[in-house]
Amino acid sequence: MKALILSGGKGTRLRPLTYTGAKQLVPVANKPILWYGIEDIVAAGITDIGIIISPETGKEVQTKTGNGEQFGANITYILQEQPAGLAHAVKVAQPFLGDSPFIMYLGDNIIQSELATFLNTFKKQQLDALIMLRRVANPSAFGVAKIDENGRVLQLIEKPKDPPSNLALVGIYFFANTIHDAIANIQPSARGELEITDAIQKLIDREQKVEACTLEGWWLDTGKKDDLLEANRIILDTQITPSIQGEVDDKSQIIGRVQIGPGTKVVNSSIRGPVIIGNDCYLENCFIGPYSSIADGVTLIEADLEHSVILQKATIAGIHQRIVDSVIGQRAQLGVAPRRPKAIRFMIGDDCQIELA
Structure with missing residues (x-):
């Protein structure tokens, strides 16, 4: 066969x-x-x-x-x-x-x-x-x-x-x-x-x-x-088991079934599972909500997201509104200007750079 x-x-x-x-x-x-x-x-x-x-x-x-x-x-x-x-x-x-x-x-x-x-x-x-x-x-x-x-x-x-x-x-x-x-x-x-x-x-x-x-x-x-x-x-609902191999500081909160890969650093952030975070990521001042997958090498600073897929080496910084129902491509870069909407949804391909004004 x-x-x-x-x-x-x-x-x-x-x-x-x-x-x-x-x-x-x-x-x-x-x-x-x-x-x-x-x-x-x-x-x-x-x-x-x-x-x-x-x-x-x-x-x-x-x-x-x-x-x-x-x-x-x-x-x-x-x-x-x-x-x-x-x-x-x-x-x-x-x-x-x-x-x-x-x-x-x-x-x-x-x-x-x-x-x-x-x-x-x-x-x-x-x-x-x-x-x-x-x-x-x-x-x-x-x-x-x-x-x-x-x-x-x-x-x-x-x-x-x-x-x-x-x-x-x-x-x-x-x-x-x-x-x-x-x-x-x-x-x-x-x-x-x-x-x-x-x-x-x-x-x-x-x-x-x-x-x-x-x-x-x-x-x-x-x-x-x-x-x-x-x-x-x-x-994520059926196959994820808790496993934290990266570094999580004492100001961060991990709730539910969360996997964090080696080399990842979590600073002053809240993560509510089920969530999977890959290797060598950096998260600071973030909320990561349920049903989110974050691939290797991703940087998230002051980001708030749930029910989303973030691909390798993407960067999201300074977006304080919640990102939901989104797929963000490899190496994409998202930043934000001072005026912000209440909620945003994305499907963004690889190598994009986006600033919300």
Whole structure:
């Protein structure tokens, strides 16, 4: 069994952050989104992993993620020259996949459930495809499944204007090698892409064995700012344990589940968890509220924030109004002039410099 993780694409929904980096490397609780998928796959016992990369961000993905040793895996990088669809990515990866069954995992997705449960179902029933479904409020934004009263998959439709159900396809699929022939016999969609939903539909039309499982736990597709913040909230809520390795002075107050990395210095500040703060940060005269993630090398002086994600080496100084629901890019610099609004929200890309007047 092999795995194929998709880490290409242009990340248009997370711009401006993704003008300068891969969306799959944007951190959730100070860990790249992509790494959660790798860890889940390895936990299911699959260690031979191919990662689809793009020309624009592939080098960054390779540099940060490495050869897989840190995860207990062997990673092969596969270049997809153009974002021509999920089925096209499988086509490009066919030399790596060979005749092996495989799991396909979209690199900006995170699920609560363990993959091993679904993998066992896939193997035990000797399926051609196993898809995962989740009930959503806005099915037209996803691939959608139409099923009968017995739960059998009848039809898959990509981003339908009039959805036949509210069952969205989660970005995780299990395939036998029969998917390759199905992909070879589909045409590009109206979007000009080879859709994986069309390939699975081909299997269904051929009466091959396609089954679905409905997720009961959470599913996070982190393609937009609010989705990213929600993923950050859930991970902090469920996975953070208290650990203070940095230096906290006696004027500071730490409440709840807070992680502070080595080399970080906290001066006259209040931190209310769940919060994660990386290595080599400096915080002075700050309030850091719940559901905040602060990456390595960040400087915060007289800052007040909560429910936000601050990326590496950003600087926020002198902003006394609370920053909420914000994503601040790497090396961004925020300062403030004397007149101040009551509350502010940001989504700021890497290397920006902003002053509020």
